[in-house]
Amino acid sequence: MITTEPRIDIQPIGTSRIATTDLENLKFGRVFTDHIFTMDFVDGAWQRPVIRAYEDVAMSPATLVLHYAQTIFEGMKAYKNERGEVSLFRPQANIARMNRSAARMAMPAIPEDVFLDGLKELVKMDAAWVPDGKDAALYIRPFMYADDEYIGVKPSDGYRFAIFICPVRGYYQEPLRVKLELEYSRAFPGGTGAIKCGGNYAGGLYPSMLAQKQGFHQLLWTDAMEHKYIEESGTMNVFFIIDGVLTTPSLDGTILPGITRDSILQLARDKGMPTAERKVSVEEVLAAAKAGKLNAAFGAGTAATIAPIQAIGHAGGVIDLPEPGADSEVMKIGAMLDDIRRGRAEDKHGWMVRAS
Ligand SMILES: *Cc1c(COP(=O)(O)O)cnc(C)c1O
Numbered sequence: 001m002i003t004t005e006p007r008i009d010i011q012p013i014g015t016s017r018i019a020t021t022d023l024e025n026l027k028f029g030r031v032f033t034d035h036i037f038t039m040d041f042v043d044g045a046w047q048r049p050v051i052r053a054y055e056d057v058a059m060s061p062a063t064l065v066l067h068y069a070q071t072i073f074e075g076m077k078a079y080k081n082e083r084g085e086v087s088l089f090r091p092q093a094n095i096a097r098m099n100r101s102a103a104r105m106a107m108p109a110i111p112e113d114v115f116l117d118g119l120k121e122l123v124k125m126d127a128a129w130v131p132d133g134k135d136a137a138l139y140i141r142p143f144m145y146a147d148d149e150y151i152g153v154k155p156s157d158g159y160r161f162a163i164f165i166c167p168v169r170g171y172y173q174e175p176l177r178v179k180l181e182l183e184y185s186r187a188f189p190g191g192t193g194a195i196k197c198g199g200n201y202a203g204g205l206y207p208s209m210l211a212q213k214q215g216f217h218q219l220l221w222t223d224a225m226e227h228k229y230i231e232e233s234g235t236m237n238v239f240f241i242i243d244g245v246l247t248t249p250s251l252d253g254t255i256l257p258g259i260t261r262d263s264i265l266q267l268a269r270d271k272g273m274p275t276a277e278r279k280v281s282v283e284e285v286l287a288a289a290k291a292g293k294l295n296a297a298f299g300a301g302t303a304a305t306i307a308p309i310q311a312i313g314h315a316g317g318v319i320d321l322p323e324p325g326a327d328s329e330v331m332k333i334g335a336m337l338d339d340i341r342r343g344r345a346e347d348k349h350g351w352m353v354r355a356s
Pocket of ligand 1: 075196232234235236237256257258259260261300301302303
């Protein structure tokens, strides 16, 4: 239910923690900015949102989310351009996706205007936290969870929606070694693979851990029914350049519709590069690699943007892939995306939304 727009109650903290934070040696996801945005859903209505000091949450041991995982999240970034302005990348797409996640998890929709205002205001207040450096950004984490004190299995009556921010530096991403997963599944038809709900990630931890013990960074997930078609790489979408065609699995309900994925496809089309969204079989990828027609493979997501895959482990051994050079089509698309985010290239598609 969408109620009338409540104005944000803004309570800035007295002294920023920034002066006492080491922004040089940031670990991804472990450092948080000064403020948090919160908005509670009570008695069927969203209450007045607040921006206040980032702090711990106290909750009852019976809080519904702790037992049945009725929780969803988003991941997005804000970037600083050369004029020092901070802008969000495609926030409307994250907002729309979060509300699709909410619907699937029987949670209330978040009013889009309040969500966007909250994002902009929070980023503006904590804009000083964008670290210096080429790949530095603010990683933004909106999330919502069921906060009823009740252990019956039913949709919660109450929810908390919140947004916090982690300053991040671009980390050097080692080219990935991925293992084809032919036993465990991440998602299945009719399930929740297409949304960002907590349980999806918990279920992937054990098989990922097994792959890590075998020397792989992450899994190349395949479809749950036949383990015949490739779906995603770890928690990223996956792309293959097969015989010059930028190819990615089609969104058939078990794949998370990534905003990075969509942006890469758009930029490739803009450049006139052939693209294909379709089922991609394990057999086809292995055969293309054997025939020397698999030009590159990479994961795509907000955290890394483009993560080249250097090796694919499968039942018969390991396939090594050429590392894409800076002049490769993949890396050029990645650089183009970065140029748009940093205000160095024209934002033809209207992706950047100014916050400060
Ligand atoms: C978030 C996510 C992605 C990537 O989505 P982006 O919007 O590009 O960050 C891909 N796969 C899974 C499973 C994800 O959770």
